Amino acid sequence: MSHTPDIPEQYVCKGCQAIYAGTVLKRGDTHHFEAPAECSACGSTAFVPLEQYIHEAGQSA
Numbered sequence: 001m002s003h004t005p006d007i008p009e010q011y012v013c014k015g016c017q018a019i020y021a022g023t024v025l026k027r028g029d030t031h032h033f034e035a036p037a038e039c040s041a042c043g044s045t046a047f048v049p050l051e052q053y054i055h056e057a058g059q060s061a
């Protein structure tokens with residue numbers, strides 16, 4: 001699947017599986033996304049990108 005830069009990266013909290021849109025960081029003409037610092041639901045600071053989360057879930061199933 002091709003990457004779509006207009007759609008924010010999404011991150012999954014490893015504590016409660018809440019999904020957050022990444023924070024946009026702009027650097028000149030380019031931008032990228034960063035995971036939230038802390039989950040507002042459970043306080044966890046561990047996040048994985050949504051694509052990675054799905055990939056890992058598929059491997060363990």
Ligand SMILES: [Zn+2]
Binds near residue numbers: 016017018041043044
């Ligand atoms: Zn959480």
